[in-house]
Each structure stands twice: as C-alpha cells, then as structure tokens.
Amino acid sequence: MTPLHFEELYQPEWRELETLLDLILGRRNAPKSAAPIQGQRVAVLYRRACEHLALARARSYPAYLLDQLERLTSDAHQVIYQRHEFGLAKLKQFLTEEFPRSVRAHSTYVWVAAALLYVPTFVIGWLVYERPELILSVVSADTAASYERMYSDSATSIGRAAEGDWMMFGYYISHNIGIAFQCFAGGLFTGVGSLFYLLYNGAIIGAIGGYLTERGHSATFYSFVATHSAFELTAIVLCGAAGLKIGHSLVTPGRLGRVQSLVAATRQSAAMVSGSAAMLLIAAAIEAFWSSAGWIPHPVKFAVAGACWIGVLGYLTFQGRRAD
Amino acid sequence: MLDTVVAAETPEGIVLELHPAGLPARFYAFLLDWLIRLAILWGVAIVARFLGGIGIAFWVVLLFLLEWFYPIAFELGRSGATPGKKTFGLKVVMDNGLPITPAASFTRNLLRAADFFPFCYGFAIVSMLLRQDCKRLGDIGAATLVVHQPQAAPRITLQKVEPVAPVRPLAPRDQAALVALAARAPTLTGERLDELAALAASVSGDRGSTGSAVTHRVLGVAQWLMGRRT
Numbered sequence: 001m002t003p004l005h006f007e008e009l010y011q012p013e014w015r016e017l018e019t020l021l022d023l024i025l026g027r028r029n030a031p032k033s034a035a036p037i038q039g040q041r042v043a044v045l046y047r048r049a050c051e052h053l054a055l056a057r058a059r060s061y062p063a064y065l066l067d068q069l070e071r072l073t074s075d076a077h078q079v080i081y082q083r084h085e086f087g088l089a090k091l092k093q094f095l096t097e098e099f100p101r102s103v104r105a106h107s108t109y110v111w112v113a114a115a116l117l118y119v120p121t122f123v124i125g126w127l128v129y130e131r132p133e134l135i136l137s138v139v140s141a142d143t144a145a146s147y148e149r150m151y152s153d154s155a156t157s158i159g160r161a162a163e164g165d166w167m168m169f170g171y172y173i174s175h176n177i178g179i180a181f182q183c184f185a186g187g188l189f190t191g192v193g194s195l196f197y198l199l200y201n202g203a204i205i206g207a208i209g210g211y212l213t214e215r216g217h218s219a220t221f222y223s224f225v226a227t228h229s230a231f232e233l234t235a236i237v238l239c240g241a242a243g244l245k246i247g248h249s250l251v252t253p254g255r256l257g258r259v260q261s262l263v264a265a266t267r268q269s270a271a272m273v274s275g276s277a278a279m280l281l282i283a284a285a286i287e288a289f290w291s292s293a294g295w296i297p298h299p300v301k302f303a304v305a306g307a308c309w310i311g312v313l314g315y316l317t318f319q320g321r322r323a324d
Numbered sequence: 325m326l327d328t329v330v331a332a333e334t335p336e337g338i339v340l341e342l343h344p345a346g347l348p349a350r351f352y353a354f355l356l357d358w359l360i361r362l363a364i365l366w367g368v369a370i371v372a373r374f375l376g377g378i379g380i381a382f383w384v385v386l387l388f389l390l391e392w393f394y395p396i397a398f399e400l401g402r403s404g405a406t407p408g409k410k411t412f413g414l415k416v417v418m419d420n421g422l423p424i425t426p427a428a429s430f431t432r433n434l435l436r437a438a439d440f441f442p443f444c445y446g447f448a449i450v451s452m453l454l455r456q457d458c459k460r461l462g463d464i465g466a467a468t469l470v471v472h473q474p475q476a477a478p479r480i481t482l483q484k485v486e487p488v489a490p491v492r493p494l495a496p497r498d499q500a501a502l503v504a505l506a507a508r509a510p511t512l513t514g515e516r517l518d519e520l521a522a523l524a525a526s527v528s529g530d531r532g533s534t535g536s537a538v539t540h541r542v543l544g545v546a547q548w549l550m551g552r553r554t
Contacts, residue, residue, distance in 0.1 A: 002549065002551025003503070003549075003550050003551055004550050004551030004552060005551050025403075026402065047336060050336040050337070050338045053338050054337065058496075059496060060497060060499060060500035061500075062503040062507060063504060063507065064507070070340070070474065071474045073338060073340065074340050074474055075474075077340060077421065077422075078404070078417070078422075078423050081422045081423055082423045083423065170380070170383065170387050173384050173387075174384070174388045174391055177388055178391075178437065181392065181434045181437045182437045184434055184437070185434060185435045185436070185437035185438035185439075185461075186437070187438075188438040188461050188465060189438065189441075193438065246465065259464060263464075263465065266431045266466055267427060267428075267431075267467075270427035270428075270430055270431050271427070273430060273431065273434055274427070274430045277392070277430065277434070281385075281388070281389070284384070284388045288382075288384045288385050289378075289381050292381070
C-alpha cells in the first residue's frame with residue numbers, strides 16, 4: 001500500500017477523531033453541535049489511529065503522515081486517560097477516609113515530627129520565660145519589639161501594629177503557611193531540610209511565646225494564636241512528617257532505585273500533604289477574619305480554639321477508623 | 325545523544341515521543357504567570373483598600389491561594405497548563421505520558437519550596453540544566469514532565485513531477501529517504517538539490533550522472549513511491 005492510498009483510505013477516520021477531540025477539548029475550531037459525544041466511538045477511533053501509526057512507522061511512511069498521526073494519538077491519549085477525581089464523592093471520600101487514614105498510616109513520622117516541633121517550642125519557651133534576654137539570641141531586637149507592639153493590649157486590631165501594616169500581616173500569613181510547605185519540601189534534601197525547619201520554627205514559636213508571656217501580653221497573644229494554630233501547627237507537623245518520609249525514602253531506598261523510592265514515597269504521602277494544604281487554607285481564613293478581630297472577647301476565642309483543637313485531633317485520630 | 329526526546333509507551337503498544345521543555349521556555353512561561361499573578365493581586369489590592377479590614381483580609385487569603393494553588397488549579401484543568409505555559413506551548417504530563425494526576429500536581433507544586441532553595445529557584449535551575457529531561461526537583465519527586473505540546477506540521481505538497489517507476493526494489497528506509505528528499509526539494513537551491521539527487525541517482529537508473537534531468541527523474545521516483553501513477 002502506498003502512502004497516498006493509505007492516507008486516502010483512513011483520512012475520514014482521522015478527521016472524525018480530530019473533530020471529536022476538538023469538541024472534547026473545546027478548541028476554537030470545534031464545530032457547534034448539540035449531539036452528545038460517544039465515548040466508545042472515541043476509544044475505537046483512538047485504537048484505530050494507534051494501529052495506523054504503528055503501520056505507518058513500520059512502513060516508513062513520509063514524515064508529514066507520521067506527524068499527523070502522532071499528534072492525533074497523543075492528543076487522544078491525553079483525553080482517554082484523563083482521570084476525573086474532582087467530584088464531590090471523591091472529595092467526601094478524601095475527607096472521611098483517605099486523609100485521616102493516611103495520617104494514621106504514617107503515625108511514626110507524625111509523632112517524630114510533632115516532637116521535633118513541640119520539644120523546642122516548650123524548651124525554648126520556658127528558657128525565654130525564665131531569662132527574657134535570651135530572645136535576642138533567637139530573633140533581633142527590632143523583631144522582638146515589633147512583636148511586642150503587635151500583641152500589646154493597646155493595639156486596635158491584634159496581630160498587627162498599625163493601619164498601614166496590613167502588608168506585613170499578609171506577609172506573616174503567607175510566610176507562616178509557607179513554612180509548612182518548606183517542612184515538606186525540605187525532605188528532598190535527605191530529610192535534613194524538614195528536620196531543620198521543624199526545629200527552627202519550634203524554637204522561634206517558643207521564643208516569641210515565652211517572651212510575650214513574660215512581658216504580660218499572654219491574654220492577647222494566646223487568644224490570637226490559639227484558634228488558627230490548631231490547623232496551622234498540625235498542618236506543619238503533617239507536612240514535616242511527609243518531608244521526613246521522603247527524606248527517609250532517599251536515605252534507605254531498599255530494593256528500589258533512589259528516584260523510584262522517592263516517587264513512591266511522595267505518592268504515598270500526597271494525601272497527607274494535600275490534606276494539610278486544606279488545613280492551611282482554613283488556618284489562613286481564620287487568621288485573617290477571626291483571630292485578628294479585636295472585638296471578639298477572649299473567652300469566646302479560647303472556647304472556639306479549644307473546640308478547634310479537639311476537633312482537629314479527634315478527626316485525625318478517629319475519622320474513618322472503620323475502613324482501617 | 326543530542327536529542328532530548330523521552331519515549332513513553334502506551335497500553336496500545338505505540339510509543340509516544342515527549343519533548344521536554346528546556347530552561348528558557350519554562351522561564352518565559354514562569355515569568356508570564358508571575359506577571360499575571362502580580363496583576364491580579366495589584367487589581368484586588370486597589371479594590372481592597374476601599375473595603376478596609378475585610379477587603380484586606382480577603383486579599384491576604386488570595387495572596388496565599390495564588391502563591392500555592394494557581395498552578396495546581398490550571399494543571400488539573402482541561403489544558404494541563406497554566407496560562408503562561410499554554411502561551412508558550414508547554415504542558416505538564418506524567419513522565420509516562422499520561423495526563424497529570426491531582427496528587428502529582430499537588431506534590432510538584434508544593435516541592436517548589438525545595439526548588440526555590442537557596443534563592444531564586446537555584447536548585448531548580450541547576451537540576452534542569454543537569455538533567456536531559458529538564459526536570460526540576462518537584463518534577464523528579466512527583467514523576468512529572470513539562471513537555472512541548474506537539475505542533476501541527478504543515479502538510480507537505482510535493483512538486484508536480486511525472487512519476488517514474490524505480491529500476492530496482494527499494495528498502496523502506498531508502499523509500500523514506502527519497503520521499504523526505506522530495507518533501508525538502510522546494511526549500512533547497514537547485515545546485516544543492518542536484519547534488520543530493522545525484523547520490524540517489526541509481527534508483528532511476530542514472531548512476532554516476534548528474535543534472536536537472538536526473539534530479540527530475542529522482543523526484544519522479546519519489547512521486548511513484550508516494551503512490552502516484554499518472
């Protein structure tokens with residue numbers, strides 16, 4: 001069979017597939033048609049096009065034919081193997097089972113990450129509370145002063161210094177949340193990055209908490225951080241745990257290659273990380289709209305914060321147990 | 325090994341060729357995405373100033389969303405690419421050629437924090453320059469690949485030449501070479517075409533001779549191979 005004959009014979013099928021793909025992908029030159037797309041027909045035409053491409057390659061047909069078929073098959077391949085995982089059912093399954101179960105499946109990493117974050121928090125916090133001058137060995141004098149201004153009782157809106165400092169507020173939120181993702185990504189450096197970020201941020205949080213407590217701003221400070229930290233600190237721990245996992249997979253790949261082992265580890269911890277991302281989003285919203293609102297009385301904030309902590313920890317511990 | 329093509333075999337038994345995008349193309353795409361994000365934040369900031377506290381709280385949340393979820397939202401969309409990538413004809417796929425999965429998109433974008441290290445995406449740039457498939461650290465971890473989207477090749481119309489039957493049977497490779505020569509003919513100068521055709525002159529029984537008449541017959545053989553008989 002000559003190339004021209006081949007093209008003439010199968011061109012109608014290719015055209016049909018191309019038109020269907022244009023419709024599915026919503027391309028500009030797609031014909032306006034109300035008829036529903038026949039998925040089965042697309043699959044049949046795709047397999048035919050694959051056969052034609054294999055034939056055309058085996059027979060060394062001219063480049064333009066191969067090009068056309070390669071483009072057609074790769075487009076159709078993308079459409080046919082597209083995974084649709086965005087339905088509400090999928091989201092529900094993720095929230096009720098996948099995420100909490102993935103956290104429990106990695107409980108060792110989670111406990112280690114929690115220890116790495118909270119041990120320095122309490123140790124440094126206590127040290128700074130006892131000897132406030134130690135804060136200067138963790139943060140600079142200016143930063144310490146600005147934190148003190150932010151959380152002093154006279155501040156109109158907690159967590160920021162003045163009306164013009166909203167930019168700083170925005171910076172703190174995206175920075176705090178970025179910390180979680182850094183704890184995860186740091187795992188790529190054989191886990192040392194996660195280790196460092198967890199310890200470092202634990203120390204910073206402890207130092208600032210201890211310092212502000214010692215200066216007598218505890219009511220303002222704790223009522224500000226208590227609510228969103230339920231989500232933020234937990235997400236940092238979970239991201240850190242995922243980071244430790246991928247770091248561990250790089251150091252001890254077992255029978256896999258190092259890259260294979262890394263890919264497997266990121267795949268297994270993806271649910272934990274994307275769940276944490278959702279928690280961070282909640283944390284950002286709470287921090288922006290609730291925590292910084294000065295008009296809400298402290299007891300209300302502490303009550304809500306307690307409910308949030310119990311809710312988050314209870315959710316991660318008990319949700320989806322039946323499926324375990 | 326100059327080619328950076330990555331071969332991905334499909335369950336249908338054909339091999340798809342993926343063309344990984346290099347550093348410059350990805351840099352331009354990143355720059356465009358960055359400008360788009362900047363423009364959105366700037367526009368919203370102007371409105372937010374008038375709304376006061378609530379407006380600015382909204383802006384803060386938007387800042388977080390755009391920084392981390394802008395690429396994820398677009399990569400999981402229909403085109404599999406952010407507007408920047410789309411403009412430069414790039415697309416994110418799994419490194420086995422399949423469309424990107426939600427988990428992989430999350431992973432590759434959150435691992436950006438490692439790519440950013442130590443500053444200005446230093447590790448990403450080093451990794452992309454060192455690897456033949458131009459993956460940054462996030463791509464390695466998530467097993468994804470940024471590829472050039474296949475562009476439509478212009479359909480080649482061969483010059484109208486009288487078809488000539490070859491004087492001897494030709495192997496598929498030789499046939500392909502002749503057809504490729506005919507396809508390139510319009511872009512070559514007459515002298516160069518004659519030179520190249522002289523190398524293939526044996527197919528029309530003109531071994532050793534050269535000239536426009538020989539070239540004419542060689543191109544005629546290409547026409548015959550394509551399937552034209554008159």
